[in-house]
Amino acid sequence: MIRRIAHLDMDAFYASVELLRYPQLKGLPVVIGGGRRPVDEAFLTMNSEGFLAKIPLDAFPRLASYTGRGVITTATYAARQFGIGSAMGLMKAAKLCPQAILLPVDFAEYRRYSCAFKDIILEIAPLMESRGVDEVYIDFTEVPGGQRDGGRVLARLIQKTVFQQTGLTCSLGVAPNKLLAKMASELNKPNGIAIIFEDDLPTKIWPLACRKINGIGPKADEKLQRHGIHTIGELAQCGLDWLIDQFGQKTGAWLFDAARGIDTRAVVLESEPVSISRETTFERDLHAVHDRAELGAIFTGLCEQVARDLNAKRYVGKTIGIKLRYDNFKSVTRNQTLNFFTADAATIRHWAGQCLKRVPLQQRLRLLGVKVGSLQRAEPHESKKNKALAHIDQALTAINFEVTEPQLF
DNA sequence: TCTGGGGTCCTAGGACCC
DNA sequence: TCTGGGGTCCTAGGACCC
Numbered sequence: 001m002i003r004r005i006a007h008l009d010m011d012a013f014y015a016s017v018e019l020l021r022y023p024q025l026k027g028l029p030v031v032i033g034g035g036r037r038p039v040d041e042a043f044l045t046m047n048s049e050g051f052l053a054k055i056p057l058d059a060f061p062r063l064a065s066y067t068g069r070g071v072i073t074t075a076t077y078a079a080r081q082f083g084i085g086s087a088m089g090l091m092k093a094a095k096l097c098p099q100a101i102l103l104p105v106d107f108a109e110y111r112r113y114s115c116a117f118k119d120i121i122l123e124i125a126p127l128m129e130s131r132g133v134d135e136v137y138i139d140f141t142e143v144p145g146g147q148r149d150g151g152r153v154l155a156r157l158i159q160k161t162v163f164q165q166t167g168l169t170c171s172l173g174v175a176p177n178k179l180l181a182k183m184a185s186e187l188n189k190p191n192g193i194a195i196i197f198e199d200d201l202p203t204k205i206w207p208l209a210c211r212k213i214n215g216i217g218p219k220a221d222e223k224l225q226r227h228g229i230h231t232i233g234e235l236a237q238c239g240l241d242w243l244i245d246q247f248g249q250k251t252g253a254w255l256f257d258a259a260r261g262i263d264t265r266a267v268v269l270e271s272e273p274v275s276i277s278r279e280t281t282f283e284r285d286l287h288a289v290h291d292r293a294e295l296g297a298i299f300t301g302l303c304e305q306v307a308r309d310l311n312a313k314r315y316v317g318k319t320i321g322i323k324l325r326y327d328n329f330k331s332v333t334r335n336q337t338l339n340f341f342t343a344d345a346a347t348i349r350h351w352a353g354q355c356l357k358r359v360p361l362q363q364r365l366r367l368l369g370v371k372v373g374s375l376q377r378a379e380p381h382e383s384k385k386n387k388a389l390a391h392i393d394q395a396l397t398a399i400n401f402e403v404t405e406p407q408l409f
Numbered sequence: 410t411c412t413g414g415g416g417t418c419c420t421a422g423g424a425c426c427c
Numbered sequence: 428t429c430t431g432g433g434g435t436c437c438t439a440g441g442a443c444c445c
Binding site: 073086131132133134135214215216217218219220319321331332333334335336337 | 444
Binding site: 033034035067069070071072073087088089090091092094095105132248250251273274275276277278279280281329366367369 | 410411412413414415416417418419420
């Protein structure tokens with residue numbers, strides 16, 4: 001029995017979910033992103049059950065009226081015709097297509113549909129690896145019918161069932177491994193299926209741009225281009241020694257394998273989180289001294305939110321970190337590992353504050369973030385040692401607070 | 410008119426230990 | 428008195444992905 005791995009990717013996921021609510025937008029350029037703004041509030045008051053589909057087109061917010069720092073998370077295929085794409089600034093997108101309809105992100109709704117389509121897949125094929133809200137890998141190898149026609153029959157069944165039960169389309173690729181399945185799922189998007197066998201490598205994979213390999217980003221691609229390597233086929237002609245020389249042991253060896261379609265990674269059903277974080281970009285750049293109160297409130301709010309997230313997911317962590325981005329977009333991070341685990345907002349706030357003191361604060365800031373890493377499952381009863389250490393820390397924090405009160409954070 | 414938010418993994422240097 | 432070598436943990440930055 002040969003290994004058959006599928007990659008399933010929902011088509012324009014956020015936008016497609018919005019089109020289910022507002023079918024009158026079908027075929028129009030629609031863009032999702034930007035966070036919630038006053039204009040959305042006015043619009044959303046019209047949103048009551050059974051009325052959504054009747055909202056007239058001129059009532060929808062337009063890209064042209066947007067002012068802010070948001071980016072596009074998803075664009076409908078109609079919007080992509082204008083050159084609009086994911087991660088593009090909304091202000092820039094507005095220049096390309098001012099009449100496009102702009103909807104705020106409704107993550108709770110997308111998560112509902114995400115759970116729904118994943119449950120449907122699990123009913124059919126139980127070995128599924130979640131890769132974010134709109135993508136999964138599925139191990140077809142031992143699923144009944146998973147080998148028929150290279151996986152096409154099972155892929156069609158999943159695609160059809162997902163559509164029947166959610167109204168959403170998706171694209172699948174089935175291949176000998178995750179690397180090739182991921183590339184295959186893009187070949188016939190949207191609402192497509194592509195089947196790849198080992199023998200297809202020269203005809204179907206090698207003509208593709210190196211950037212299509214999941215893991216080759218803008219930087220690596222640019223470097224390859226500089227050496228005249230544009231396609232995966234050209235990459236496959238590079239010697240192992242040369243690649244290691246250029247990209248280092250690990251990346252070099254990985255590139256060598258990837259170009260040959262070699263990938264032995266397993267489909268992983270569950271994984272433990274490594275870190276939990278919250279960050280926010282301000283509406284305007286803030287200064288540590290001039291906007292101290294505002295910044296302090298945001299900072300505390302982020303710590304509290306991270307603490308809530310940790311508690312909701314029942315994790316504790318011992319590495320507290322901050323991230324900030326200056327007005328020139330340069331980012332810095334600081335973090336500190338404690339000798340105990342915590343999910344307590346005040347403790348996080350204290351140590352994040354210590355991190356903040358180690359960073360230059362003359363320049364204006366555009367972003368602030370708080371992270372807790374080195375996570376561990378919260379025990380039903382905390383260990384005695386942890387409790388004692390946390391208690392000592394709280395006592396020290398109280399003393400420290402009196403001493404350092406006059407400082408910035 | 411620049412450029413979100415939530416993650417993972419890798420690298421490289423230094424501390425520290427045996 | 429010129430200097431090993433491995434292992435682990437920590438920190439900061441960066442590439443990359445969804």
